[in-house]
Amino acid sequence: MISNPAQLRPIALANWLFFVAAMVIVMVAVGGITRLTESGLSITEWKPITGAIPPLSEAAWQAEFDLYKATGEYKNVTGPAGMDLAAFKFIYFWEWFHRLWGRLIGLAFALPLAWFWVRKAIPQGYKLRLVALLALGGLQGVFGWFMVKSGLNETMTDVSHFMLSLHFLTAMLTLGALVWVALDLRQFARGNKRMAHWTATASWVGAVLFLQLLLAAWLAGLNAGLASDSWPLMQGRFIPEYDSSRGLLYAMAHDPYLIHWMHRWWAWVAVAALIVMARRVRTIERKASVAIHSAFGTQIVLGIATVMTGVSLWIAVSHQVVGALLVAAFVWAAHLLGRRV
Template identity: 70%
Template sequence: MVAATLSDTPSATGTPRPLALARWLFAVAALVLVMVAVGGITRLTESGLSITHWSPVSGTLPPLSEADWQTEFDLYKQTGEYRNVTGPAGMDLAAFKFIFFWEWFHRLLGRVIGLAFAVPLAWFWLRGAIPAGYKPRLLALLALGGLQGAFGWFMVRSGLGAEMTDVSHFWLSIHLLTAFFTLGGLVWTALDLRQLDASGRGKPARFTGLTFVVAVILFLQLLLGAWVAGLNAGLASNTWPLMNGRLVPEANWSQGIWWTFTHDPFWLHFLHRWWAWVAVAALIVMARKVKPLDRRASIAIHSAFGIQILLGIATVLTGVDLWLAVAHQVVGALLVGAFAWGAHVLGRRS
């Protein structure tokens, strides 16, 4: 107990620097936002299975010779995606290099984010600059980053089977939602630290009952969005508000309710587009509570879900245009950040 108390207390020569830590965490959150964008491009260009192995050190560099490129291409040719999708479409080495770049850059950015978090964390720790009570939370955020990398590899591995043509949408949702959760945790912790700097003795904010309910509703919408992405269910309809002339689409119920709610692209597309309005209603209620306390946070919530709805409709109408779909995913991440901001405002304590 004594050792634990000492380990969480700034050193005698160190001075807590909550504002510096807050700025650092906001910068890492911005990198995570870029990571979400690159991950969206990687998914939408079908690049995720182009690297069939996980090499934490040697994988930092791309292939450096034509022989190395051919080796990577040969490994990709063994995947079900190449045999059934890209190979019959006539993919050559030049096209493979394009998809390889996005997966390689996605993994490289993950390493950069890991260093951008771990190195400053060690520096702040050794300098005694971390306020009391924040070390466990920062270590938890570091662990989340490590889990994100592991989940990414499990996701890729799920699509490498000889009969697979894509990754598991379950693993894709775990990978994406972990990124969103990490982003929210970074924003929340940075706001706690900024409040501590402003008051000198502010207590960490806490979740209220309202924000918990909104969080559950928003989580379900993000989960549905991830499954829609993983199953390419956005292509199930390019009309709005009706789906192929119907309000409720024809879904496959022959394999049971559970399968339909977790696998049927038409049904998941339908749920995602209409549960969005439940999320909007919940966020409006939350933003109205936030407005008297922090008008900027309320505006951020309204702006994020408004733009997100418009981008979602545009993505459907364009048959999942690449850049609109990427923007839809990025604004989804911004919505998570805005929600974390608003929830923090409601949960602040003097």
């Protein structure tokens, strides 16, 4: 049944999606803290429902700690460093909160979606898109568990940086999709029922940005931010020494020094691409151009500060959050270009 136009609530739907997008950005911050505090392997089981409740007794805490002691991270890193139950509770909190926030995002999306659906407030052509967003969020949770599982054995001291990149990039895709659909709904409310198109400019700039985000995820997964505390040189050289014994391609995906270097300098390619996009949207909506410039300018400063402070927790987390804001600004600009097609 086609909804009565009087029942449609495109602005309410758009504001809801922007709110969920803001929750995803907070999730990026919490995920960054979880990663930087080495908290990700503290919960060794995936319990979608009962896992929302943390241990409530000392016996329950000890049982969780014992499960963690079976991991390679504890046996080879945190155990020899003298981790006790109090320290375990700290890292457990961040992984628990990370998962809890994911559950809250799911509820913040699923419950309003059901309400809007029952009220016939969703415009024609948007139901499938909203269900796809819900499925994408669920997939993000599945990828998160597989990421954790990749580090739960006696030989690994960390999660797979490939699985971490899949988890992170899915989050960025979800964020971008939320913003895109919300912008379409705002246009719908203004009387423009034609959805924006993905343009050639969005494709090539998006590809450049995607590679930078991929390198960022690999860098985080390999703790490669610690490969250098100087800028612009690394180890006193422009190109640092790296392990090339298994070939250049292997090193480009596994060596922390080379990945750090690629992330550091591909950033300038991304900046150039974003400047081109910003110039093209400036005549359409200047605020979007300002948002892009502000985001990548802040991101560069925070990136350099992260390196030179030896990966200070809050600077590094801020770097990740501004990266998410940059993705949102890119999607805004891409949407503006897509309205003219």
